[in-house]
Amino acid sequence: MRSILMSVLLCALLPTAHAQLSEAEQQTFEDAFERIIAHALTEEHTWQLLQELCTVAPRRLSGSPAAAAAVEWGRKTMEELGLENVRLEPCLVPHWERGPRSELRLLAPEQATGEELPLLALGGSVATPEGGIQAEVLEVHDFDELAARADEVPGRIVFFNRPMDPTELNTMRAYGGAVNQRTQGAIEAARLGAVAVVVRSMTTRLDDVPHTGGMRYADDVPRIPSAAVSTLAAERISALLQKGPVRLHLLLSCEWHEDAPSFNVVGELVGRELPDEIVVVSGHLDAWDVGQGAHDDGAGCCHALEAVRLLQELDLRPRRTLRVVLYMNEENGLRGGRAYAAAHEDALEKHVLALESDRGGFTPRGFTSNANPEALEILQSVANLLVETGAGTVFPGGGGADISPLGPSGVVLVGYLPDGQRYFDYHHAANDTLDKVHPRELELGTASIAALVYAVAEMEQPLPRNPVED
Amino acid sequence: MRSILMSVLLCALLPTAHAQLSEAEQQTFEDAFERIIAHALTEEHTWQLLQELCTVAPRRLSGSPAAAAAVEWGRKTMEELGLENVRLEPCLVPHWERGPRSELRLLAPEQATGEELPLLALGGSVATPEGGIQAEVLEVHDFDELAARADEVPGRIVFFNRPMDPTELNTMRAYGGAVNQRTQGAIEAARLGAVAVVVRSMTTRLDDVPHTGGMRYADDVPRIPSAAVSTLAAERISALLQKGPVRLHLLLSCEWHEDAPSFNVVGELVGRELPDEIVVVSGHLDAWDVGQGAHDDGAGCCHALEAVRLLQELDLRPRRTLRVVLYMNEENGLRGGRAYAAAHEDALEKHVLALESDRGGFTPRGFTSNANPEALEILQSVANLLVETGAGTVFPGGGGADISPLGPSGVVLVGYLPDGQRYFDYHHAANDTLDKVHPRELELGTASIAALVYAVAEMEQPLPRNPVED
Numbered sequence: 001m002r003s004i005l006m007s008v009l010l011c012a013l014l015p016t017a018h019a020q021l022s023e024a025e026q027q028t029f030e031d032a033f034e035r036i037i038a039h040a041l042t043e044e045h046t047w048q049l050l051q052e053l054c055t056v057a058p059r060r061l062s063g064s065p066a067a068a069a070a071v072e073w074g075r076k077t078m079e080e081l082g083l084e085n086v087r088l089e090p091c092l093v094p095h096w097e098r099g100p101r102s103e104l105r106l107l108a109p110e111q112a113t114g115e116e117l118p119l120l121a122l123g124g125s126v127a128t129p130e131g132g133i134q135a136e137v138l139e140v141h142d143f144d145e146l147a148a149r150a151d152e153v154p155g156r157i158v159f160f161n162r163p164m165d166p167t168e169l170n171t172m173r174a175y176g177g178a179v180n181q182r183t184q185g186a187i188e189a190a191r192l193g194a195v196a197v198v199v200r201s202m203t204t205r206l207d208d209v210p211h212t213g214g215m216r217y218a219d220d221v222p223r224i225p226s227a228a229v230s231t232l233a234a235e236r237i238s239a240l241l242q243k244g245p246v247r248l249h250l251l252l253s254c255e256w257h258e259d260a261p262s263f264n265v266v267g268e269l270v271g272r273e274l275p276d277e278i279v280v281v282s283g284h285l286d287a288w289d290v291g292q293g294a295h296d297d298g299a300g301c302c303h304a305l306e307a308v309r310l311l312q313e314l315d316l317r318p319r320r321t322l323r324v325v326l327y328m329n330e331e332n333g334l335r336g337g338r339a340y341a342a343a344h345e346d347a348l349e350k351h352v353l354a355l356e357s358d359r360g361g362f363t364p365r366g367f368t369s370n371a372n373p374e375a376l377e378i379l380q381s382v383a384n385l386l387v388e389t390g391a392g393t394v395f396p397g398g399g400g401a402d403i404s405p406l407g408p409s410g411v412v413l414v415g416y417l418p419d420g421q422r423y424f425d426y427h428h429a430a431n432d433t434l435d436k437v438h439p440r441e442l443e444l445g446t447a448s449i450a451a452l453v454y455a456v457a458e459m460e461q462p463l464p465r466n467p468v469e470d
Numbered sequence: 471m472r473s474i475l476m477s478v479l480l481c482a483l484l485p486t487a488h489a490q491l492s493e494a495e496q497q498t499f500e501d502a503f504e505r506i507i508a509h510a511l512t513e514e515h516t517w518q519l520l521q522e523l524c525t526v527a528p529r530r531l532s533g534s535p536a537a538a539a540a541v542e543w544g545r546k547t548m549e550e551l552g553l554e555n556v557r558l559e560p561c562l563v564p565h566w567e568r569g570p571r572s573e574l575r576l577l578a579p580e581q582a583t584g585e586e587l588p589l590l591a592l593g594g595s596v597a598t599p600e601g602g603i604q605a606e607v608l609e610v611h612d613f614d615e616l617a618a619r620a621d622e623v624p625g626r627i628v629f630f631n632r633p634m635d636p637t638e639l640n641t642m643r644a645y646g647g648a649v650n651q652r653t654q655g656a657i658e659a660a661r662l663g664a665v666a667v668v669v670r671s672m673t674t675r676l677d678d679v680p681h682t683g684g685m686r687y688a689d690d691v692p693r694i695p696s697a698a699v700s701t702l703a704a705e706r707i708s709a710l711l712q713k714g715p716v717r718l719h720l721l722l723s724c725e726w727h728e729d730a731p732s733f734n735v736v737g738e739l740v741g742r743e744l745p746d747e748i749v750v751v752s753g754h755l756d757a758w759d760v761g762q763g764a765h766d767d768g769a770g771c772c773h774a775l776e777a778v779r780l781l782q783e784l785d786l787r788p789r790r791t792l793r794v795v796l797y798m799n800e801e802n803g804l805r806g807g808r809a810y811a812a813a814h815e816d817a818l819e820k821h822v823l824a825l826e827s828d829r830g831g832f833t834p835r836g837f838t839s840n841a842n843p844e845a846l847e848i849l850q851s852v853a854n855l856l857v858e859t860g861a862g863t864v865f866p867g868g869g870g871a872d873i874s875p876l877g878p879s880g881v882v883l884v885g886y887l888p889d890g891q892r893y894f895d896y897h898h899a900a901n902d903t904l905d906k907v908h909p910r911e912l913e914l915g916t917a918s919i920a921a922l923v924y925a926v927a928e929m930e931q932p933l934p935r936n937p938v939e940d
Contacts, residue, residue, distance in 0.1 A: 041636045153713070167511050167512055365892050389639060419833045421911045438891060440641075440891045441635075441892070
């Protein structure tokens with residue numbers, strides 16, 4: 001049982017946790033953290049930034065005019081906040097548009113004919129023919145079941161209906177356990193002759209909000225249209241299938257365009273003693289083309305921006321450089337993350353740590369990190385000073401998609417970990433809007449992140465690096 | 471700094487935390503907890519109960535028909551859930567009504583004349599005369615400032631405008647630091663000749679939602695009308711006062727009635743070996759007469775009901791008796807809590823522990839307890855098995871208002887502690903409605919509570935009692 005593991009981990013970490021910070025450092029950090037937290041909660045400035053981003057550039061999918069507006073907002077905001085070395089770093093991004101029309105209707109059984117079901121094309125899907133696709137539905141729950149029913153697949157719309165596991169406490173793990181239906185479903189179904197794919201939305205809620213997200217094609221199988229239906233619509237289709245055949249009409253008008261030029265947005269608080277040693281603090285600027293990307297990942301961008309602004313305003317310029325990176329194209333390509341790693345390849349040995357916030361703006365639970373044991377212990381000793389914000393624990397884990405290309409070079413990766421119970425209510429959906437973000441919860445994330453990156457950029461001894469992967 | 475204290479506390483508790491449970495017990499608890507959590511998250515039944523309560527008996531202030539409906543719902547629900555020894559235990563409760571009319575309008579300055587400001591009478595306030603009260607406003611922030619300006623008070627409406635401290639991470643402490651304006655303001659202001667009191671709402675949000683709550687009078691000073699204004703209205707009044715005198719028109723039509731008969735609702739899962747040893751698990755059934763009392767404290771009632779139902783359904787009948795108590799009259803009298811302590815006086819030495827959930831239905835943070843060090847260590851060893859629900863820490867603290875009368879008899883008191891950042895958005899206000907409660911967050915509270923009370927009712931050695939107070 002994982003809870004034991006966690007307890008053991010806590011027990012193992014805590015007693016020696018302060019061993020690695022000098023008393024002077026600990027006192028410095030405590031004093032700084034107290035100021036950071038008080039200032040953040042008094043101003044609630046992260047929320048103001050997020051309000052701007054959600055207003056100026058909602059639905060900022062890579063390649064869109066909104067994404068370009070978000071880049072411009074990021075640059076302008078960094079300059080207004082007084083960050084240094086503000087610049088745009090280029091990357092080429094995929095450019096997909098869902099187009100003006102989408103529709104999912106029941107054609108059979110007779111008593112349901114004409115019913116519309118809430119859907120969103122999956123990101124990257126091809127369009128249907130202009131008149132749509134009409135076909136019978138085959139419901140399956142995983143690829144084994146699909147394979148076992150291979151002879152029923154040809155000519156059908158395959159309906160993947162495996163819910164996220166509600167018993168999984170960690171909703172990110174529940175997502176991980178279900179999302180291959182969305183990402184790989186079109187490949188597996190097309191390989192067996194399906195004409196389209198409909199996937200149950202990746203959410204723990206039972207409601208009528210469809211959730212989009214990335215999907216892939218393979219070169220050796222036909223590209224078939226793919227869309228997500230709301231969980232209630234999924235239940236509806238499934239219930240009708242209990243009684244007899246179900247036929248659907250699916251219409252999508254998606255379009256693929258040429259790759260488009262775009263940018264990561266970068267700014268710094270230059271280190272006062274070791275300016276070439278870098279601590280990255282980041283989020284991703286792109287978002288899906290529905291809603292406002294408030295939690296995913298407007299929150300993370302504003303966490304990063306405001307964490308560094310807070311330090312600057314409080315005259316807490318650390319020894320090493322803090323570099324804010326607002327990555328482009330996390331959602332459907334990771335081109336920004338890869339471009340950053342490539343452009344800074346020669347400097348990665350001087351990257352001490354990279355933190356990303358990309359799990360929403362909810363109340364803090366801690367951090368995740370791939371750090372080596374010694375570094376993990378130091379990070380935990382810092383987090384111990386953040387128990388009251390809720391961010392008192394560093395769990396083993398990854399950092400975030402955009403910073404993952406830095407890992408092989410030995411950069412310690414850290415993810416900010418907020419509470420995850422509400423995250424998939426809004427993830428990749430039209431309801432991921434500003435009103436779902438709580439100003440104090442958001443701000444506690446900023447303060448926790450500011451504290452951690454400040455400590456790592458300020459500590460006398462550099463954080464021990466991870467081994468370099470070949 | 472408190473965060474240090476907390477770290478030290480954690481360090482002190484965790485390494486020895488498992489020492490007090492036998493290996494067999496720990497294994498039993500782990501297995502049970504895993505089943506409890508999985509079952510709770512699959513069914514989300516707590517939310518269904520809460521939906522019923524919010525529908526059947528919103529605005530269930532003591533003495534009201536809604537409170538009577540809530541009692542009947544509690545009794546019927548316990549019987550339907552299969553609890554044993556279901557009964558109503560009588561108590562006499564205050565009966566106050568806010569009445570049909572309330573109004574707060576600006577009379578001066580001229581440019582603001584006629585503006586209405588959102589307000590709610592404080593619970594227990596007397597009415598104004600039928601035509602209302604018209605008077606000039608004196609703004610103060612605490613009782614010292616009030617005393618210093620004593621000569622300005624006569625004939626005025628005193629406006630208490632000290633916000634909850636936003637820098638306080640623990641919102642309950644921030645509430646504690648501001649609430650004397652609401653509870654004692656009318657006494658202090660009337661003592662110096664004020665004609666009415668207007669109080670800034672107790673919330674961390676800046677919005678137009680007024681928050682009510684209890685207030686007191688003293689026998690030796692006049693009873694003056696008292697109301698809460700929204701925080702935005704408080705800011706408005708304060709801004710106008712910067713420029714010159716402000717006059718308000720205040721109208722309240724509150725009424726006091728005779729004390730009314732009411733009840734605590736009680737039901738049990740009788741212990742299989744030690745039925746006369748009692749573990750209380752509780753919430754309070756009454757709520758303010760606005761909104762639905764969804765978080766305060768419908769959530770707590772449903773936590774308690776469903777925690778015991780879960781155990782019953784999973785065949786986890788513990789050694790000792792689990793007793794669900796849905797208290798009446800927490801909000802404006804605590805008569806239910808006192809009645810329970812009095813009625814069960816002779817049995818309190820057999821009350822091993824009393825837990826109350828009265829801080830909302832948000833994602834778990836842990837528990838608070840007044841337990842003696844030995845018992846605290848045992849409770850922490852149980853909570854260590856709940857790290858993944860978020861409820862892995864037992865903080866020193868109180869239990870809850872309704873169970874506090876049990877404390878002097880040596881009963882260990884425990885409060886369920888959910889995340890507190892959103893609580894005061896909805897506390898005692900019209901927006902405390904079902905849609906503010908997240909099904910999974912609520913259910914994680916149920917599971918955490920079920921786990922803790924199961925362990926305490928099941929453990930071989932009884933939890934060490936606190937010293938009896940004389």
